[in-house]
Amino acid sequence: DTAVSQTPKYLVTQMGNDKSIKCEQNLGHDTMYWYKQDSKKFLKIMFSYNNKELIINETVPNRFSPKSPDKAHLNLHINSLELGDSAVYFCASSQFSIKGGYGNTEAFFGQGTRLTVV
Amino acid sequence: AQSVTQLDSQVPVFEEAPVELRCNYSSSVSVYLFWYVQYPNQGLQLLLKYLSGSTLVKGINGFEAEFNKSQTSFHLRKPSVHISDTAEYFCAVSRDDMRFGAGTRLTVKP
Numbered sequence: 001d002t003a004v005s006q007t008p009k010y011l012v013t014q015m016g017n018d019k020s021i022k023c024e025q026n027l028g029h030d031t032m033y034w035y036k037q038d039s040k041k042f043l044k045i046m047f048s049y050n051n052k053e054l055i056i057n058e059t060v061p062n063r064f065s066p067k068s069p070d071k072a073h074l075n076l077h078i079n080s081l082e083l084g085d086s087a088v089y090f091c092a093s094s095q096f097s098i099k100g101g102y103g104n105t106e107a108f109f110g111q112g113t114r115l116t117v118v
Numbered sequence: 119a120q121s122v123t124q125l126d127s128q129v130p131v132f133e134e135a136p137v138e139l140r141c142n143y144s145s146s147v148s149v150y151l152f153w154y155v156q157y158p159n160q161g162l163q164l165l166l167k168y169l170s171g172s173t174l175v176k177g178i179n180g181f182e183a184e185f186n187k188s189q190t191s192f193h194l195r196k197p198s199v200h201i202s203d204t205a206e207y208f209c210a211v212s213r214d215d216m217r218f219g220a221g222t223r224l225t226v227k228p
Binding site: 041042043048056111 | 152154156159160161162163164167206208212215216217218220221223
């Protein structure tokens, strides 16, 4: 069974469209994340949720809205897609909340969603 | 806040040669350190982690890293690389959140 799974793996869409990426983890972890990896492989944290509560919200356009229906799922919805949104988006999870000093746990990553905006 | 600097963006080496990928971190408090590997078109996989204790950490695939507090470094080493080690390697630091370095592209040539 895949520990952290995200769908779709590839997403090609036109500018201005709205799209969603789904993520599920079956590890029983409390914390889930979204990272964006640009064409130069730079990984930037976007959001972090702990038990469905938003704990990290980096400087991300408000066109990006995460939603966590339960602690095993963290979806990413993107409105009005722009060319610059093209990237690989990774979902990840970890056992404890990294906020508050529980920073000693590794993050498990999904396989990524390659988003291409044309 | 903590940050990570990977000193080399690309490291080409020949097969069976030793390799060192360098990582320096910056933090005003104690942190936890990780190395991840990303093979082409795949997600990130944990190689090893330093939480506390022995400063020499052994990971998967023959990799090891040494935590040096005085130099704020966490360099990754392997004594003899294989073609299959060609990948992107990321150093990460974790305290309040997990931050990644810019990555080092390791290319192993025959």
